[in-house]
Amino acid sequence: MTAHERSRRLLEPCVGSDVVDAPTPVAVVDLDRAEANLARLHGYTQEHEIALWPHTKTHKSTVFGQLQFDAGAVGLTVAKPGEAEVFADAGLGPLLMHFPPVGELAWRRLARVAGEVPLTVALDSHGSAQGLSGALAAAGTRADVLVELDTGLGRTGLGSAEAACELAQAVDCLPSIEIVGVSTYPGHLRGSLDDLRPGLEEMNAMILEVREEFAKAGVSCERISGGSTPTRYLTHETCVNELRAGTAIFFDRQSAASEPSLGLEACALSVEVTVISTSVPGRVAIDAGSKTLTSDPHVDGGFGEVVGHPHLSIIAFNEEHGYIDTASSDAGLVVGDRLSVIPNHVCACVNLHDFVLGARGGTVEKLIEVEARGLVR
């Protein structure tokens, strides 16, 4: 029996029951909150005529992909050919592959996806474009292409308008692909909206320069894909017209502050855990550590937020144990007590689980498969 089947057997009987009766540690999504999060994001983008292409990395699930389309998304963003296949096979598209595809296998798989749903690919090298073009032509399919720009993160993408335009011109003539614009990921920008503005202005200046170069060269730059969850509410102050913000469906301890009036109340995913030991004075151990909640850090330290217990701090993790400092709390926890923990980084957390429980008002409504987790490519 696979790990997947074991988890399914254990969790399927939870549907219709109270969340607090589910075995732990298990990830639970408050569907009302997730839907409200999507509605707010859609409201913002609709007001400013920005197209929503949310990144699926946060949920890796067709259930939430469908929810994003229902809430007004124009397309979905993925990072791997395998993820593109998961959504395309479920009839969900258009898709944006926002990761430079490299190698015959990646190109061939994307070419097949492009036969199922409209496909856009962001890339930053001639080799990527050429390989993709060849595979698409061989499969009799086509894709739109965005030239990826590095606007400060220093990860992928071209760092000058000249280099971007050179690549665009060189590959626009390749068969079965068409340059339609540019993309960038401002992942280096964190903090309050005022902190973010100067960096976004720099980003915007570079994109405007690229757009001008593209225009001179006769290359289309209609689509400008950008955005991140922290910067999303400033998108309308830039020329970005497509927003990929993904984490905003669930939020987490790292990103909650970016939803001003709600904060942690916006967090739609928490992990149900159980106190498994109180034998060490001043702390308790829970049955969730880095393999359940992720070891991704938080700038203020700690490994998660214990819902309803602001004085309980998760001070350390092992793989399957969390250490909660109870020194400043009068919670009086005993072995067997249940707690809910909001993870530091929800995308990394979801990727650890084969399933999440979808719940409303404390009752499990459905078992949701994380179909795109842990794919090889």
Added chain:
Amino acid sequence: MTAHERSRRLLEPCVGSDVVDAPTPVAVVDLDRAEANLARLHGYTQEHEIALWPHTKTHKSTVFGQLQFDAGAVGLTVAKPGEAEVFADAGLGPLLMHFPPVGELAWRRLARVAGEVPLTVALDSHGSAQGLSGALAAAGTRADVLVELDTGLGRTGLGSAEAACELAQAVDCLPSIEIVGVSTYPGHLRGSLDDLRPGLEEMNAMILEVREEFAKAGVSCERISGGSTPTRYLTHETCVNELRAGTAIFFDRQSAASEPSLGLEACALSVEVTVISTSVPGRVAIDAGSKTLTSDPHVDGGFGEVVGHPHLSIIAFNEEHGYIDTASSDAGLVVGDRLSVIPNHVCACVNLHDFVLGARGGTVEKLIEVEARGLVR
């Protein structure tokens, strides 16, 4: 199709082919190295008449569990009832559940496991023992029990000989369980053997005190389970007679220094990755980030060791991207180049993958399922 099935379909054709032809990012175990690692550990424990109960958290796979028995293990250690089921269903036992079982479901599942293979459970509370005893009695099965001691880590376990003996006496009379000794995890001890000695001496002193108390109370303390990969070669200097060291099957960037003559040459698991972008000067991006290699840190910084390229540093991660600083290297990497990366923490890395490739001499020998990864409990 589940993520598991998608990965299987993609990786099955790799068997019999060169590792360098496998799609990336994929985890690869050098079977010769893993077997040599197990043989060295077994040699040490055999010489000192220490029973090997390696922790399966590192590989979470029945293939490697069988390999551990073949190499001389007496039993296997697990952390969840679901993990116990994976190994018991494959006929692999005896098993040690080294995690306090809490709740009806956990107790019932362990009682079933105890009907398949001899089971030992380490615990630190009366409630755990009572619940387990009740479930075992109801199922008509039995288990040996170790009282867990906290010898300095401050996670789980009882911190005084008095408390340990009190629990042992209180639960030894419960039906279907029998106290057979104690266990501890010296996870707070890191560093060179000389650095480790003082802490191990303290640990040993406490265990000796507990053993004396148990003897006075007429409770058996035959089995003393301990050990970690960093401390394993000092086990014979203590009264510990069962060693649970798990990471020593594969090693990683965090633990390699503990294998004195080999270091990184002992690392049996690496992740094959591909360079996907060279557009940012002074660095390249690879197709593996925290969702593939884990964000678990290293004391010297960095997120993994690039095999054969000591001057290449993995300086940052996003979820699917790794950033390699190429400033001090003349490797001249181009898009499409393949690299092998040894992760910081192999146990957390393996838990991200549904399969690893088992290889010898650069050829994939078999596809190995990580059957116990990501289980709910």
